[in-house]
Structure formats: C-alpha cells, structure tokens
C-alpha cells in the first residue's frame with residue numbers, strides 16, 4: 609500500500625478567488641497547495657479589460673501570504689462584440705493567459721456573458737492565431753432544457769460547431785460533469801482538453817438531496833448521475849493528458865448558500881489535493897495523480913512544470929466544519945469529514 613506520495617508541485621487550472629475581504633480570506637488556501645492558478649474573471653463588474661486584469665492581479669498579490677510561492681494566471685471575461693485587440697494586447701503584455709466564455713446567465717455573475725458565439729468570432733480568430741486558450745463554461749442557458757442535460761446539449765448545439773470553425777483553437781472544456789463531455793474530449797484533436805473538479809469525482813446528484821436539500825453540494829454544472837461520475841473518475845485517473853486538474857473552488861458565505869435561492873459553488877480549495885488523492889486512491893491510481901495535477905496542465909498551456917514538490921501522506925485529516933470568510937463563515941467541501949490523506 610502506498611503511504612507517501614511525492615509529486616511535482618501542482619497547479620489549479622480553474623479558481624474563483626473573489627475580491628475584497630473574501631479574496632484575503634481564501635487566497636492562501638489555494639496558494640498553499642498550488643504553484644499557479646487560472647483565476648476566473650467573474651467579478652462584479654467582470655474583468656473585461658487589460659487594466660482590470662492587471663489591477664486584479666495586483667490585488668491578489670497584495671492579499672497572498674508573501675512566504676508562499678504563488679503565481680495567479682489571469683483570464684479575460686468575453687462579452688458580445690468585445691474588441692479582439694484588447695484580448696490580443698492583454699496576452700502580448702503577459703496579463704491574460706486565457707479568455708473565458710460564459711454563456712450569458714449560465715452561472716454566478718455571468719449576466720454579461722456571450723449570448724451567441726457568432727458575436728465573438730473575431731476574438732476567437734485572434735485567439736486561434738496567437739495560441740491563446742479559450743476556457744468554456746459548457747452549458748446551454750435555455751431554461752426549457754433540463755438542468756441535468758445542459759452540458760450534453762451544449763456539446764451538440766455549440767461546442768461541436770465551435771471546434772469545427774476554429775480547428776486550431778486551444779479549448780479547455782471546464783469542470784466537465786458528463787460521460788458525453790469525456791467522450792467528446794477523447795474524440796477531439798489534441799488542442800481540446802478538459803478540467804475535472806474534486807467534487808464531481810466524489811459525489812453524484814443524490815448528494816444534493818440526501819435526506820433533505822443540501823445547498824453545499826450545489827454547484828454549476830450540477831452533479832449528474834453515477835454513470836457520469838464513473839466516466840469522470842475513469843478519465844481523470846486514466847493518465848490521458850487531455851484531462852487535468854481544475855478545482856472550480858467557488859466560495860460563498862453561509863447565508864448566500866443556505867437561502868431560499870442559494871448560490872451555486874463549492875468551496876473546495878482548503879483540502880483540494882487531499883480530496884483528489886482520495887479519488888485516485890479509491891481508483892488504485894495514485895501513480896496517475898502527478899500527471900493529472902502537475903504535468904498535463906502546464907503541457908497544454910505550454911508552460912514549464914513547477915519547481916518544487918508536494919508530499920501527500922496517508923494520515924487522518926479532519927476538515928473543519930466552517931472557515932472564517934468575508935466577516936462571517938464559509939463551509940468547505942468535506943466539512944466535518946476525516947480524509948485519509950494529508951498534505952505535508
């Protein structure tokens with residue numbers, strides 16, 4: 609039995625750090641575990657300009673513990689009719705690593721998102737030319753489509769065509785939740801990859817309704833049936849470099865989650881690597897964790913792997929019931945559970 613595992617220092621390719629006091633309270637959880645993180649731009653207002661991206665990066669660097677070696681990789685939030693030259697300039701100046709496509713109103717703070725991909729064709733052409741990755745929240749927003757089908761329908765209605773129209777564009781299909789998405793990524797060319805969260809590997813949709821409604825298991829895309837979770841677990845632990853780590857840690861204060869209309873998002877940063885280790889251990893694939901967490905992401909983005917290592921040890925690790933955040937509390941993923949792995 610493996611009791612200690614040392615891997616290259618990992619990166620998180622999908623993180624919501626928020627802003628203000630919440631940013632100060634949550635950033636070190638990510639920076640302790642990950643060398644770099646792709647920072648989501650869905651602030652209020654969203655990060656749509658180079659100046660806003662630069663300023664947000666400075667606020668993150670001011671908030672993070674200076675003893676931690678952490679680099680935030682910024683993203684631009686795409687909007688209808690956006691000026692492609694702004695994205696190109698942001699990339700050239702080293703501010704924007706990637707750009708994010710939120711279908712309008714798909715999730716938290718996405719009301720300024722894209723209403724039709726046709727409206728960002730100029731930007732996508734530019735991104736394809738300069739080799740800048742497009743990060744996609746892959747769900748249709750049509751309220752007539754069943755919430756559990758929105759990812760699969762997005763593949764059929766939007767993604768297939770987008771990938772055909774821009775065959776050289778690097779695309780990350782983010783936080784995938786279905787077998788349909790796994791199959792799509794496997795059948796696509798090498799420039800199409802996907803991130804997978806710790807929570808979508810850990811539970812299926814039953815968890816949201818276990819004995820009552822459980823808001824801390826609600827995120828978007830929503831967790832699906834067991835067959836989908838199983839496909840995600842197989843993909844993540846397969847050693848296929850198209851699938852890599854992205855936690856989608858998305859903290860909200862307790863009152864915003866435990867409400868008549870609770871926010872989507874799971875705060876998984878505090879024990880992210882321990883949670884992934886649990887899945888890889890259960891799948892008898894601990895030897896595949898390093899590729900998923902530390903090697904495949906940099907390879908896709910064309911970046912060097914991190915210096916330094918992380919050691920995970922088989923040692924009981926109890927997750928706190930809550931964490932101080934934004935003047936109140938947030939509930940972390942696995943709250944109150946004892947995980948079998950600890951990060952040293």
Ligand code: NCD
Nearest residue numbers: 624715716827828858872873
């Ligand atoms: C994210 C958030 O809260 O910003 N929520 C979530 O459920 N994942 C938005 C997102 O990435 O969809």
Ligand code: ZN
Nearest residue numbers: 624648856858
């Ligand atoms: Zn997200």
